[in-house]
Amino acid sequence: MIFVIWGMVFVAGIWVISTYNNLTALRLRVQNAWHQINVQLKRRYDLIPNLVETVKGYMQFEQDTLQKVIDARSKAMVSTGVKQAAEAQGALNESLGKVFALMENYPDLKSNKNVLDLQEELATTENQIAFARQYYNDLVTQFNTKQQVFPGNLIAGFFKFQPSEFFSAPEAEMALPKVNLSLQR
Secondary structure, three states: OHHHHHHHHHHHHHHHHHHHHHHHHHHHHHHHHHHHHHHHHHHHHHHHHHHHHHHHOOOHHHHHHHHHHHHHHHHHHHOOOHHHHHHHHHHHHHHHHHHHHHHOOOHHHHOOHHHHHHHHHHHHHHHHHHHHHHHHHHHHHHHHHHHHOOOHHHHHHHOOOOOOOOOOOOHHHHOOOOOOOOOOO
8 A cells, every 4th residue: 555655656756847847848948949039130130230221322312211220120129028029020120111112212222232132131031030930939839838737737836937928920010911913004
């Protein structure tokens, strides 16, 4: 009888240790995924001043728009936390979108190799940010689920694990683009 009790205590102890270790590993993976997003955002932040400097000469009458990009970049760089970073990225995306839309009015600018290269780099970076954000959110889902399902929630509550925030796209980013496929000009 005593062996059965010791066996149950041993199994319960192994389960507690295993669950705690799984939660800790998931928390560390979430933190790592967030750092990977920051790496891509840093790359993006480094490209933006180059883009602004390249288009500045062409877009002399659009200095206000360019300044908004620089201001949005500055705010995004100092944002902390997942929610604040997501909001700052949304504002930065919006201001960059305005620059790209205005570039359509400048044929010489649209054909400039430096601008085209920078646009390509930014597009690549945006894709990498999207993939990093998706990976991060997948890990957050796993981590939060592990904390909320029984019996793992007992261990998560006892050791005070906290749910992680999702990095969600602001409403402006989720708006569908308007596409006109008509042949009329």
